[in-house]
Amino acid sequence: MKWLDLRSDTVTRPTPGMRRAMAEAEVGDDVFGDDPTVARLQTRVAELLGKEDALYVPSGTMGNQLALRAQTRHGDQIVCEAGAHIYRYEAGAPAALSGLLVTCVEAPGGALRWDLIEPALNPVDDLHAAPPAVICVENTHNRAGGRIVPQDLLTEIAASARARSLAVHLDGARLWNAHVATRLPLSELAAPADTVSVCFSKGLGAPVGSVLAGPRATIARARRLRKQWGGGMRQVGILAAACLYALDHHLQRLSEDHVHARLLVKGLDHPLLKSVHPVETNIVILGVEPPATVDGLLAHLRADGILAVAFGRGRVRLVPNLDVDKAGVVRVRESLEAFAV
Template sequence: MAEHSLVDLRSDTVTRPTPAMRRVMADAEVGDDVYGEDPSITALEERVAAMFGHEAGLFVPSGTMGNQIGMRLVCEPGQEVLCDADAHVVTYEMGAAAAIFGISTRTVVSAGGRLDAAQLIEQVRPRDNWHLTGTAAIAVENSHNRGGGLVQPLAELQELWNWSRRSGVAVHLDGARVWNASVAAGVDLLTYGRLADTASVCLSKGLGAPVGSVLVASAERIATARLWRKRLGGGMRQAGVLAAAGLHALDHHLPRLAEDHEHARLLAKRLGVDPASVETNMVVLDDVDAPMLAEAAKAQGVLISQVSARRIRLVTHLDVDRAGIDRAADLLGGLLDR
């Protein structure tokens, strides 16, 4: 089947630059960013930092690099980061915190990824006890990928932040899809940003840019982050062509995320999933023969993700329109009815 006829619901990472985005990339003003001379990157970093209420930003190639540098800024080797057991930073980032930075991670099993501030705080270990690995930071993911795109409760985020100011334990936000959380919950980005010491936000998922994330923090921390980016091989030259895509996405693709959420709820309803359980752009099918369903759907031009042998994840995004949603619903509904 021709590529253009595929309905790809595996992830919102499969989005491709729109024609308008490609035009601004082609026309981007560029310079050598390692020398701090790329105006498009500077504009993107300053804009994203301001959106989240931070002093400075750093453009990085991936969300994984943004997360790992962000955690290193607030956690020393030999200390630990505490997070949810299904968090992206400990599930999909190849043990980078330990392998590269000497940072330990410890996890807490939550109710499907939903943040419970008191539960996390209870597990924090002091840093002044030489018998223990001290907890330097807590990482929070919003929205939560393996939680099916759930949005973290603002009250819990606020409680964690208030406690962190008293305790000296930092908060890192994995905000890969914080844009979705903001649109779904009606919470502005400034509020989310001000509840974290460091935050990594992704441009190449729902916003549709081809590459890149931005790490935001204080100016002092971002200056250190630039050193870590260079050490990790993330220094980029005339990367303003990529930053231009991010700027275009911020101008044009933020409000339309609500359409993806609507499509996800529609898809859920068509497949017998409670639409109220769909908070952003992800639909989870549990207790299904995932390998069979994925293979049968692929044979007919619909791509879906197997989370496990009994779980499927469907992710809506700007490259799948209403017709594509209907086609996927018809096909998957028929397969599920067999």
Template sequence: MPIDLRSDTVTKPTPSMLEAMFSAAVGDDVFGDDPTVNALQEKAARLFGMEAALFCPSGTMTNQLAIRVHTQPGSEVICDTLSHIYLYEGGGIALNALSSVKLLTGDRGRINAAQIKDAINNPDDVHAPVSRLVSLENTMNKGGGCYYDLSAIEAIKEVCTQHSLALHLDGARLFNALVETNESPFDYGQAFDSISICLSKGLGCPVGSLLIGKTDFIKKARRFRKAMGGGWRQAGYLAAAGIYALDHHIQRLRDDHTRAKAIGHMLQPLPEVEEIYPIDTNIVIFRLPDSILATDYVAKLAQKGIAAVTFGKHLVRFVTHLDFTDMQLEELEKSLKKVI
């Protein structure tokens, strides 16, 4: 059986999740009367101690909706140079929000309060865009799944409050961070003006993300979601998967982290592995020597039945997930020894 470590988005619903989906009560979410969508949104808002939530098809949409609501055309978003909202969302900040970006270089993608304070433009300078939004990513994908300490986020929030900037969290893998830090979703709800969480990564849903914020913010986001073609009808079948995941799949993320660390130990003695990024959650990134291209190495992995992705000219990424088992972990160790 192939071992798919390309992403934690490749999982299939568990039998129990499928049962919850098939038995869901549904309505029409464009009319706002799908009871299961409404229950998911209320559950997510309550979990984070925030007022409201909006169920969307993807994390890109929830991030882009947040940016669109928080900004005005010609304003500026401050984020790290490795941020998903900048690298992997199709230029959406410019396309959807007509806003500029100021890129900072943080610690594996984590920026700090001092950097942000220095990056804020003088609002009276007509030559510069008005700084309106700071966006953080937790965990940081390009940083190898590293995560913030809540104290660092609270310091950033203080800077944002002092300078009237909104603070958004791309929390696609936020629950991976929370199970490691034992911090509370409620504490995050107090620190951020908006939070995006993905249900189709480590939580194992087939599709879907949630945007969480104040009632007025979500009302505006719903309008922009409609304009983007993001309204959907009997979405309760998908929302039921989200409810099941929030109830049953959060704590099991620790298993993914354990297996990721085990992969790190497997990679250490391999002659072709020059560097392994610190493994904090479920993402493993490693560097090959200049003599080996990541594209060639990933092709060799595929010949051994292992699916991975390149993450740079000489970087390869593995991501552990719900469908990656201990049996596959053992098979992976045997296969890695034979790649080169």
């Protein structure tokens, strides 16, 4: 039986075409700035996102954390949504690496709004308080089931933040999915933010890599910090080639994952399983109703050759991806429908 792995969009393996592109990549020492493939990727992503400069980094976590460190001082305050990856899933890095106070704001559906952020901001002129420096927004929002941040909310956040000299960082690990779902240009989605990180190892199917884009001076700081944090890499064009290949071949096909995600839950009328969020992109989060349990559902799926993952109390996440075709998605749907206690 072929396993259907829907734990995440990170589980995909490079395709033969991608492996060929990697094997044939022109490379050089990227710490010396000599790798032409990395340079091509950085230029292309900066252009796509409408930013001055960009930096290739090993992971989304490093992209996010470099953005924070490059735009803050130790002891500053940053604000993000309570379910944000930066806060929940980056091993406490804002505190550990940059000495930041993270203030979380709960927003329905993960859609952060300025009227929720403003009351959480510390006063700048009170010496008892950590001064606010960066607002973080995540699009699409992973924990909110791949929800797309309404662009008007982000625009308002950025205008209000700018009026207070605060920076805005966009965790765009899955900005590609928002782009394909909304058809808004990537540059428009990124425009309100000062810095944006995007990932190639999620739905785009590359094995490694993210890019942080932003103003030239901020990216220069991030480049130095990347070296300090051990992320300066040498003939890394081999990996950047996979990212370029993904942009050329896997970007538009993300819409298939979105169709597949809807196929998993549309019209699902099951007494024990409820889709927690409207499915807008490639992530499905199912609430498991008592007397059924998350472990029970995961075991049932596993018996049918399907891998999913627990995602918060009483919840299971399924993420259609490059390695799961429509027939596979139909199999998963049938397995969900057959679930019983």
